[in-house]
Amino acid sequence: MQQRFAQADGSISSASVALPYSWSEGYEHDLIQRIRVIANFMVQGEDLRAAANLANGASSDVSRHNWTAIAEAFEKHKREHGAGINSNTWASKYAPVVTRMIELMSGQGAPMNGPNLLEAAVRQWDLGSRSRQIATQNGAAFLRYAVERHGVSSRTWEPPHSLANVVGRRAPTREQFALSNAQVIRLVEGLQVIGSEEASRWAFAVQLCAEYGLRPTELFHLRFKGEQLWCMYCKKSGGGTTKPRRLLAAPLLDMGGAPTDWRLEQRLQAGEPLPQVVDPSLAGDRMGRFLRRQAIWQELSAEAQQLGEELVPYSLRHRYSATCHRNNVPPKFIAEAMGHSLETHLRRYARFVSHGAAAAAFNAAFGGVITEGELKK
Incomplete structure (x- = not known):
């Protein structure tokens, strides 16, 4: 693998490193994965040789640590410390993403850093969904636990500081x-x-x-x-x-x-x-x-x-809100019945507010004759 540099005098210099793989189809996946890890370190400011050395460390980190044992310790920690989660919470919110992370770490072409591992583990959930958000948060908690309690390299395995890009956003909907x-x-x-x-x-x-x-x-x-x-x-x-x-x-x-x-x-x-x-x-x-x-x-x-x-x-x-508005229930009371603030209600359900109802309310309050057309002027 080679990196070239343009010098001030116009000449070209280069640096190269050898990757620990045979140039064959059987190593294609591992080779691409290693190049991605090296590129990730280079984006963070490392030169080619330093990035390659860090990638070698990440690779040895995968095999050196017993990730299954770390996951078992993490479950015990979540059950016995802090608020103390129960079996159902572990099974529904933590186990799916942690189990997937262990599968990835033990398979061929295992991710070589925390951000890549987390992104690969939550891919099964829809972008921007609540399920993906929960999986991302709990997967990141597992990585932080591995770093803080089991000597896993923080430089390599720390999850990304912002999880927003991992969770992603749903495509615009109608x-x-x-x-x-x-x-x-x-x-x-x-x-x-x-x-x-x-x-x-x-x-x-x-x-x-x-x-x-x-x-x-x-x-x-x-x-x-x-x-x-x-x-x-x-x-x-x-x-x-x-x-x-x-x-x-x-x-x-x-x-x-x-x-x-x-x-x-x-x-x-x-x-x-x-x-x-x-x-x-x-x-x-x-x-x-x-x-x-x-x-x-x-x-x-x-x-x-x-x-x-x-x-x-x-x-x-939405049917409930539309029905209440059609029957002239004041928005404040509809919001209260639906369990959110008036501000949230008006932001979400303004389309159901009837101009005709507004005219009727003003007429009832002030005894005048106000038409819907006059309110729109």
């Missing part, structure tokens, strides 16, 4: 679709006709999300206070942490204009089962994966696409 009453009813009936236990549970989940405006993860945080149904989920965001809230129904109307009688609260009190989800924080992903396989969801998705919009699990929650 406006998310708000399902109509009739479409929600079709969805529920389409799931129920499948006849499986799993489909019945998801039909129940769909009904709850549509009528109460729930986030999918909130399905697993429902409690009764006396006769009132509450959601105890507290969402953390840049605007602070939301509080538990009483759930207020926005009933769906059937084709005849009568409220559907799904008896949701009675069914919850009777213990009707919800879908089986190991990690409630990933319930949205789990719901999406199930629904996208169903013919009725594909049919509704095509209808959304005709309007240039995208059907997602949150389309059930």
Whole structure:
């Protein structure tokens, strides 16, 4: 491998290093991987020889350390220190990415530094998804643990300072679709006709999300206070942490204009089962994966696409917001019922605010005759 330099007098000088591989097809993958590691060190300011030596150290680091033993120690550390995670948390949030990292480290052409290892390990999750974000954070924690507790080279195996590029961003999406009453009813009936236990549970989940405006993860945080149904989920965001809230129904109307009688609260009190989800924080992903396989969801998705919009699990929650706005519920109260701030609500759901409703509110307040056209002037 050779590096050339242009000198001030116009001449060319060079430096070269020999790589420890035969020039044959069998070593192609390893050779390319080593060149990438050397190039990474050179980007950080090292010359060719220094970068090659560091890459040699990274290669020996892979074989010198027992990464499986480090992973076992990391699990023990996570269980017994700090907040102390439980078996389900380890199995759902840590084990998938750590196991993948160990597989990569023990296979042919193992990554030779922390950033490359982390990027390769999280490739199985969609860019920008919550699942990929969690995997990236926990994979980085494993690398930091290896550096701090097991003598692994920090220069080689420290994860990148910023994880944003590893997590990535989803491709730009269309406006998310708000399902109509009739479409929600079709969805529920389409799931129920499948006849499986799993489909019945998801039909129940769909009904709850549509009528109460729930986030999918909130399905697993429902409690009764006396006769009132509450959601105890507290969402953390840049605007602070939301509080538990009483759930207020926005009933769906059937084709005849009568409220559907799904008896949701009675069914919850009777213990009707919800879908089986190991990690409630990933319930949205789990719901999406199930629904996208169903013919009725594909049919509704095509209808959304005709309007240039995208059907997602949150389309059930969007239905709740749109319905409340159409029935002139003040935005402040809709935001409170949905468990977010008024600012967040107006930023997300301004498209559902009716100008006609604004005119009616002003007329009611001031007794004048204000037309919708006058408000737009």
